[in-house]
Amino acid sequence: MAHNQDGNHTQVHYVGDSRVRADRPKMYPKDYSEFPGRTEAFFPDFLLKEWMVAAVFLVGFMTLVMAHEPELGELADPTNTGFLPVPDWYFLFLYQLLKYKWAAGKFVVIGTVILPGIAFMALMLAPWLDGTKERRPIKRPVPVGIMLVTLVAICALTWAAEYEHELQLESAIGKTPQNTKVIAQDEQGYQIYAKNACIKCHGDNLEGKNGPTLIGTGNRHTAEEITKYIDEGKGTAMPAGMFQGSEEEKRILVEWLMKQKQQ
Known part of the structure; x- marks a missing residue:
């Protein structure tokens, strides 16, 4: 407040500038206490x-x-023609992918590099492909779509690989090559074979069930090797002492197995 020359009081008026917003946003980071229970x-x-x-x-x-x-499988046996190798379950989808013509052979780079690379890059770039703040899946079509397509593809390829493997096992069991004679069950060697635990694993016609096929054993092994397998076993699936016959029966069984040859 000021005075003029006459001694009277002079009033001072303050005028606000309407161009300055009273609710302008703060220029410093928000404090988390302003949103209790909603963020941290x-x-x-x-x-x-x-x-x-x-x-x-x-x-x-x-x-x-x-x-x-x-669980450990049997020891590696290069003479076991009934074994069907497959990768572990988490690689089955890639194993199945490489069976298709457009991803194998001359185009194997598609199945091993290009397609896995595209899937990996899509998953890695998903957060940048969709910048929305929505949390509902229906409001985020890009990342949700990429994830669903990836999961469906992996599940479908894994199921296809497992299904085809089961079909291969079923076709291998009980299958006798055309150049191999059907086992004569009236032979003494076969009767010894059937009386022991051999038939449960190797099948009625040596085709292989829980164990490898014995068809063509005479082409792959000597009598000494077969005798050693009978006495000492082979791997965890065939422990020693499973043959309960006499030494004479063992000799007859070995001679009979040596006759099982593929022409």
């Missing part, structure tokens, strides 16, 4: 929770690993 700091709050969940999962996973020993 990434470090250390959110990251600590993720670490705790990961630690619980890791402990549970390692407990299962130590409690259940992995």
Whole structure:
């Protein structure tokens, strides 16, 4: 407040500028206390929770690993013609992919590099391909579509690989080559073979069931090798001592197996 020359009071008026917004946004980061219960700091709050969940999962996973020993198959046997090798279940979809003509042979680079590379890059770039803040799947078609296509493709290829493998096993069991005679069940060697546990694993006609086929054994092994397999076993599927016959019966069985040759 000021005075003029006459001693009277002079009033001062303050005028606001309407061009300055009173509700203009703040120029500093929002404090998380403004949104209680809706958000949290990434470090250390959110990251600590993720670490705790990961630690619980890791402990549970390692407990299962130590409690259940992995199943081991038979020892590698290059003479076992009834064995059908397949990769582990998590690689079955790639194994099946390489069976198709457009992804194998001259085009094997498509099945081994191009298609897996496209799928990997699509999954890696999914967060940048869709920048929406929506959390509902129906509002996020790009990342959800990529994930669904990937999951369906992996599941379908894995199922196809397993299905074809089962068909191959079924066709291999009980299949006798055209140049191999059907086993004569009235022979003494066959009767010894059937009386022991051999027939349960190798089949009525040596075609192989739970064990490898014995068709053409005489082409692949000597009498000494067959005798050694009978006495000492072979791998975990055929332990020693499974043959319960006498030495004379063992000799007859070995001679009979040596006659099983493919012409």
